[in-house]
Amino acid sequence: MALGKQAAEQPGGLLTRPTAARGIWSWLTTVDHKRIGILYFVAGFFFFLIGGLEALVIRLQLARPNQALVDPDFYNQLFTMHGTTMVFLGIMPLSAAFFNFLVPLMIGARDVAFPRLNAFSFWTFLAGGIILNSSFFLGGAPDAGWFGYAPMTNTQFSPGTGIDFWIVGLQILGVASLMAAFNFIATIINMRAPGMTLMRMPLFVWMTLVVQFLVMLAFPAITIALIELLFDRQVGTNFFNVVNGGLPIMWQHLFWIFGHPEVYILILPAMGIVSEVLPTFSRKPLFGYPVVVFSGVFIGFMGFAVWSHHMFTTGLGPVANAAFALTTMTIAIPTGVKIFNWLATLWGGQIRFSTPMLFSLAFIAMFTIGGISGVMLAVPPVDAQVQDSYFVVAHIHYVLIGGSLFGLFSGFYYWFPKVTGHMLDERTGKWVFWLMFAGANITFFPQHFLGLIGMPRRIQTYATGLGFDLWNLISTLGVFVLSAGILLFIYQVLRDIRLGERAAADPWDGRTLEWSIPSPPPVYNFAELPEVRDRDQLWYQKHGPKHHGGGLPEKPAETDQGIHMPGQSWYPLMTALGLLIFAYGLVYNLLLAGLGLVAVIICIYSWAFEGVGGYHIHPKTEEQS
Amino acid sequence: MNHTAAHGVAEPLEHRSTNIPDRKILMWAFLGSDVMFFGALIASYVVYKGRSLTGPYPAEILDIPLTTISTFVLLMSSFLMVLALHALRENDIPRFRLWTFGVCLFGAIFLGFQVYEFRAFFQEGLSLQGNLFGSTFFLLTGTHGVHVSIGVLWLMSLLIGSYLRPIIRKDALNLEIAGLYWHFVDIVWIVIFTVVYLVEFV
């Protein structure tokens, strides 16, 4: 099926416009949101495995008292990189994979608003991941925790390059996230199919939109904090230099003004996924859709008013502590509302316990446990008792594994047929689920006990006879169960992506627009623009009563214009490469940084002159011929 | 049956949910983010105000009359920006070029004032390393200076572009978006001028 040829001659700046349709070059120059989504997933999952490996070593070191599998210095690098990796290189890009692949399909669009910028976000994210992880081989990884508290990060206490890699790596990742946020805000505001009002958008699209606003407003705080830290280290400024009057607490404020919204950046995509999966496998619409939407928006909004609950023990005083405790507990209300809405969605539904459904149900259970320990931590006197203990570690892992990760796995099993055109085998999928579910709970539930009996976090080892031995051993054994689940998952995906049963367009009897097109979707997505008359448009098309706008919507007037496909481009990759050079330059040599910056500027100009370009596809005409 | 979408000529005929062009939404989103960037920088300045252990202190070296002039120049550039956009919309190309050149010139004059001011402060002993006032002042005003420089480069590119190829309808949108950026940078300066300079003499 010849879909159309690239326009041959384009005024393309320095590089000729790439046209490869398959092979490595087509992936390096792609601007297709579906391919970029797959790239995000592969890269994000790779970094997720690295972060998991770091966690495995940490748990092996802590399995028995008084062990010396890794020395304290390397242990510090491990837990710092584990946290940094899982937040910025694991959960965020895995969420971005879903945004990319699904949002245009769910709103009935051909692509995102700025396809080349979208590719740039991916390559820049990859550059950030490379910078951060390369530090292991270049004199030692960052070792001051994923929060990088001042003054541990100054040149006196962290003389090596590890912290510099941490700073520039996070800055580069910030650029990637911000560009993606601007892009998706424009996409969701402007590219919804005719009739798709805001209150008809699928819940996942809503949560994506909230997340992009959080990125847009929260990342600047950490960016500025990192710039100030970089200046402190490289130029000798005084932002966090106590000797000259600088305030280490200022770092904590700036970091957590970013850091708390960041946890919603990590959890809201999973909430969106669960809100799609539960209705499909209950054969019921989401209970209280508007309430769920507004709860999500309210959670995002309140996320900016609670940051000091990470600082209850820093001496902000009883008034500040009380205020931030109250705002934090306020967030429990919309969160609880969501949980009850999900439960009410199940109520009376025709429930199918497929693998995606199991992960979503586990999400509700484990996120509730993490939420309850969260409310406990929101009480300042309780926090004073358990802060920096394993209780907090248990809390974040229930929220981030039981919450974010299980949500993402639910989405993976749900949309895998759409992405690849193959089904994932249900029997293996259930094994994966039960292994992961058991593993996560065996690993992290005992950590509540460890925290309550006083085991501090971030310690490399502990003495015997403190009551820590048994729970630590159980926790480490749990990691093996969890790892077995992940390994089985990898095996299953590699097997079923080729041998899995062919997937129909709509294997789950879905509700949203992506199920109305073939699996995998054609490069142009929709042969004709869908018209949306209902929330859960596809469901009403299939099953809705006639008076409810049932039946197929009217076809829009045919234009002979065809579907415009943007041209591929080298510049997103090249600009990201320039940023990579710039970042290494900031660590090693300002001349190199200057070189990188010049490369970036040249690429941006060439990018602008290249234009969108592209060609037109006529799916209907070509089907007939 | 393939059509070539020639560069810059055929806008893709795609459906849009609002009347606002995509790129304008992109710029608004960026500016929303930029508010927070400057917010964090200004917060750093305000929190550290009065915490410098050694001089020079703000009241000793800030030159209000000089900065008032440069502020006025920047404000006038925003005025010219409005004229430039109006001219382009009226298809009055010579005026569009004149006013756009004026914006760039005034922006450059503002930057000249800033270079002069920075030099003078260095001579009076203020530095990035010396005290907290130096650290916070230079990072805040320096970041703003970088914004102005990018704006000048951007507008210069649009101006030069107008000589290299025929003017098309899209150019008015390009200029409007650059103008949004320019006005924003101008407004940020008003805030900085108030918080850093004027406050010293209240």
Ligand SMILES: [Cu+2]
């Ligand atoms: Cu928090």
